[in-house]
Amino acid sequence: MKTKIIVGLGSCGIAAGAGKVYNMIKQLVEVDKLDIELKQTSCIGMCYREPLVEVIDNTGRYLYGDITIDNVTELMDRHIENGEPIRELVVESDLFRGSEQGYSEGQVKIALRNCGYMDPESIEEAEDRKAYKAIRMVAEDKLSQDDVIKSVLESGIRGRGGGGFSTGLKWRFANNNKSDTKYIICNADEGDPGAFMDRSLLEGDPHAIIEGMILGAYAIGATGGIIYCRAEYPLAIKRLNIALHQAREKGYLGNNIMGIKGFNLDIYVKEGAGAFVCGEETALIASVEGERGMPRKRPPFPAESGLWKKPTNINNVETFANIPYIVLNGGDAYNKYGTVKSKGTKVFALTGKIKHGGLVEVPMGFSIREIIFGLGGGIQDDKKFKAVQLGGPSGGCIPEHLIDTAVDYDSVNATGAIMGSGGMVVMDETTCMVDMARFFLNFTQEESCGKCTFCRIGTKRMLEILTRITEGKGEDGDIEKLEELSEQIKDGSLCGLGQTAPNPVLTTIRYFRDEYEAHINDKKCPAKHCKALLTYEIIPDMCTGCTVCAVKCPTDTISGKRKEIHFIHQEGCIQCGECFSRCNFDAIKVY
Amino acid sequence: MRVKRISLKDKQEQQEAENLSLMNPMIEEYRGKKGNLIPLLQGVQTLFGYIPHEAFLKLHDEAGLKLADMYGVATFYAQFRLNPVGKHIIKVCHGTACHVQNAMKLTEALMESLKIKDGETTEDNLFTLESVACLGCCSLAPVMMIGEETYGKLDGKKSVKIIKEIRLSEKN
Ligand SMILES: Cc1cc2nc3c(=O)[nH]c(=O)nc-3n(C[C@H](O)[C@H](O)[C@H](O)COP(=O)(O)O)c2cc1C
Numbered sequence: 155m156k157t158k159i160i161v162g163l164g165s166c167g168i169a170a171g172a173g174k175v176y177n178m179i180k181q182l183v184e185v186d187k188l189d190i191e192l193k194q195t196s197c198i199g200m201c202y203r204e205p206l207v208e209v210i211d212n213t214g215r216y217l218y219g220d221i222t223i224d225n226v227t228e229l230m231d232r233h234i235e236n237g238e239p240i241r242e243l244v245v246e247s248d249l250f251r252g253s254e255q256g257y258s259e260g261q262v263k264i265a266l267r268n269c270g271y272m273d274p275e276s277i278e279e280a281e282d283r284k285a286y287k288a289i290r291m292v293a294e295d296k297l298s299q300d301d302v303i304k305s306v307l308e309s310g311i312r313g314r315g316g317g318g319f320s321t322g323l324k325w326r327f328a329n330n331n332k333s334d335t336k337y338i339i340c341n342a343d344e345g346d347p348g349a350f351m352d353r354s355l356l357e358g359d360p361h362a363i364i365e366g367m368i369l370g371a372y373a374i375g376a377t378g379g380i381i382y383c384r385a386e387y388p389l390a391i392k393r394l395n396i397a398l399h400q401a402r403e404k405g406y407l408g409n410n411i412m413g414i415k416g417f418n419l420d421i422y423v424k425e426g427a428g429a430f431v432c433g434e435e436t437a438l439i440a441s442v443e444g445e446r447g448m449p450r451k452r453p454p455f456p457a458e459s460g461l462w463k464k465p466t467n468i469n470n471v472e473t474f475a476n477i478p479y480i481v482l483n484g485g486d487a488y489n490k491y492g493t494v495k496s497k498g499t500k501v502f503a504l505t506g507k508i509k510h511g512g513l514v515e516v517p518m519g520f521s522i523r524e525i526i527f528g529l530g531g532g533i534q535d536d537k538k539f540k541a542v543q544l545g546g547p548s549g550g551c552i553p554e555h556l557i558d559t560a561v562d563y564d565s566v567n568a569t570g571a572i573m574g575s576g577g578m579v580v581m582d583e584t585t586c587m588v589d590m591a592r593f594f595l596n597f598t599q600e601e602s603c604g605k606c607t608f609c610r611i612g613t614k615r616m617l618e619i620l621t622r623i624t625e626g627k628g629e630d631g632d633i634e635k636l637e638e639l640s641e642q643i644k645d646g647s648l649c650g651l652g653q654t655a656p657n658p659v660l661t662t663i664r665y666f667r668d669e670y671e672a673h674i675n676d677k678k679c680p681a682k683h684c685k686a687l688l689t690y691e692i693i694p695d696m697c698t699g700c701t702v703c704a705v706k707c708p709t710d711t712i713s714g715k716r717k718e719i720h721f722i723h724q725e726g727c728i729q730c731g732e733c734f735s736r737c738n739f740d741a742i743k744v745y
Numbered sequence: 746m747r748v749k750r751i752s753l754k755d756k757q758e759q760q761e762a763e764n765l766s767l768m769n770p771m772i773e774e775y776r777g778k779k780g781n782l783i784p785l786l787q788g789v790q791t792l793f794g795y796i797p798h799e800a801f802l803k804l805h806d807e808a809g810l811k812l813a814d815m816y817g818v819a820t821f822y823a824q825f826r827l828n829p830v831g832k833h834i835i836k837v838c839h840g841t842a843c844h845v846q847n848a849m850k851l852t853e854a855l856m857e858s859l860k861i862k863d864g865e866t867t868e869d870n871l872f873t874l875e876s877v878a879c880l881g882c883c884s885l886a887p888v889m890m891i892g893e894e895t896y897g898k899l900d901g902k903k904s905v906k907i908i909k910e911i912r913l914s915e916k917n
């Protein structure tokens with residue numbers, strides 16, 4: 155068997171230098187005339203060990219982590235030329251336990267079943283991994299629209315875009331509305347900053363999403379398909395277009411698909427233009443129609459009157475990626491995972507202050523602790539865990555004492571956060587929760603489309619209050635004002651953006667009220683993050699009088715002669731932290 | 746709402762005239778098509794890096810789009826720019842993961858090194874500094890993107906070094 159070398163070329167891998175590694179291997183293979191098959195794949199989820207290079211030879215499979223241009227020649231010399239695998243760098247193998255073997259073993263990969271295991275630009279490799287088997291089965295077994303919907307209903311899958319509405323029911327509604335033109339749309343806008351599940355799926359397994367849409371189109375009777383993808387994902391757009399082209403050539407798209415009479419469908423990609431609110435389905439439709447992406451009142455729901463006033467069904471990327479598996483293997487194969495009300499598996503993007511940042515897919519009902527401390531490996535630098543943010547700008551922060559919360563729709567909602575699309579941003583003791591609330595309000599305030607007064611002006615007022623607090627100008631009654639405004643914005647907004655915008659503030663007040671109070675009453679930031687609230691002081695016993703701090707101080711507010719103890723005059727201090735970062739003797743304390 | 750984006754700069758008169766005829770094939774392709782407004786504006790921006798005032802007028806005359814509609818859309822979406830940009834656009838990510846990993850330090854270091862504020866372009870028209878929300882490489886936070894290239898696991902120093910290297914290669 156010919157030895158295969160596979161390089162992980164997802165956006166994250168490329169950013170970590172995988173493109174350069176790929177080119178280097180290519181050169182080495184050419185120069186040394188090696189008999190090797192060099193291939194690409196996408197993100198396998200182990201982002202913290204990128205760039206990843208897989209070697210498959212006649213002894214077995216070796217997945218190497220942290221391969222850069224500095225050690226790739228060593229890898230080629232030792233493993234390829236001399237047949238001696240470098241065991242220290244192997245993260246996964248089928249011959250012995252690699253250093254990260256546990257990362258994949260703890261997961262159940264359904265949506266991510268192909269990501270990192272095939273070349274996303276090759277439809278043949280996808281077909282070898284069962285792509286388009288489900289639609290073929292539908293055609294060969296003459297399954298009806300209702301059969302497909304039933305199978306999806308049985309699986310119990312709920313929309314993975316954040317709302318959590320039953321996908322089967324949604325399809326049934328769209329099916330019930332009779333019209334000669336209907337649309338199926340894939341929501342690939344992934345607006346939650348700090349989440350990248352959909353990007354990985356789009357880049358890693360575009361055919362699963364396309365097949366999911368084909369099955370959806372068949373079930374509801376759609377005649378046109380659109381993938382609305384955000385422009386920040388150029389690689390995803392490129393691979394989608396390649397995949398769509400291949401699917402057309404093979405007859406999975408076009409007229410009388412797979413011989414099903416009258417089943418005609420084409421799908422094309424529409425690039426977003428940078429607006430978070432366009433992830434909301436009615437705003438997304440407005441944007442596809444070429445207008446400002448403003449949400450409108452529902453009903454009528456898109457299932458009744460959507461794109462160009464025709465019945466339209468919108469689902470998230472991850473939802474579609476699960477569909478072929480469900481149709482092919484039956485609803486039971488999916489609903490055997492999960493909890494009573496939340497079926498199946500869910501992909502999460504682990505980021506922030508976590509050791510193993512990356513993608514994981516686990517059955518619903520896993521606890522946050524299992525995800526963060528099990529798969530995620532715990533907190534960076536072994537600092538203290540403080541909170542995890544779920545659901546992005548619509549979600550909330552879950553504190554340490556609730557770390558055993560099960561991750562399913564209802565348990566997460568009970569904490570005041572939401573499941574959202576699957577972004578998990580981990581925070582440690584150095585993260586200021588008031589600043590986090592300010593960060594999210596800044597985001598929603600900018601992204602509010604401006605239609606509803608409460609959302610437009612209310613978020614602005616909340617942001618002003620939060621900014622004031624982080625600048626040490628907080629006043630008595632600010633917390634109550636924030637709570638009052640939150641309730642009003644929730645009640646007075648038309649779409650999910652406004653209705654959920656106060657969540658990050660409300661959950662941080664609920665679980666970290668003492669931090670707000672420290673900012674307002676004591677003018678202190680316990681996490682030592684908010685600049686204006688910090689005091690820098692020299693510890694006399696530690697100061698050697700080296701004068702570095704005095705020289706570097708931009709406001710000349712540090713006095714002291716060479717070899718004598720220095721002193722920071724607080725009146726002139728602008729809290730820039732320059733002295734603190736420059737001191738070589740740990741002689742400056744900050745509090 | 747992005748109020749900042751709506752205010753027009755007084756520097757408009759300094760803009761050089763762009764070769765608008767480059768737009769012709771695109772106008773042919775999209776004329777009369779439903780929902781063509783955003784793809785047309787995106788196309789114009791790909792050509793010139795921003796949407797020149799005259800391009801709006803041309804689209805109005807030749808593609809029959811209303812000026813008010815185009816301006817409404819161009820100021821609604823974060824992607825569209827109404828002012829010229831530098832040769833390299835530096836997009837510093839300020840998404841949640843990058844914020845938690847101190848993305849502000851990157852922007853501060855870059856502002857100091859380039860002597861411009863966020864959203865501005867350097868004197869020599871080489872760099873424009875922008876903030877974006879999430880580039881989808883959150884596990885490598887903090888992240889920035891220059892052109893098609895994404896850089897991860899940065900700090901202030903590393904980001905300035907990358908800029909300096911680009912500046913050097915431009916000189917040669
Ligand atoms: C402000 C806002 C932003 C949203 N952003 C997204 C998004 O980026 N991606 C997504 O799939 N759904 C997003 N949604 C949810 C969609 O409106 C819609 O519910 C979803 O695409 C339906 O697909 P699903 O049933 O498969 O989840 C957003 C909703 C709101 C209110």
Ligand code: FES
Binds near residue numbers: 347844879
């Ligand atoms: S938050 Fe910066 S890349 Fe996602």
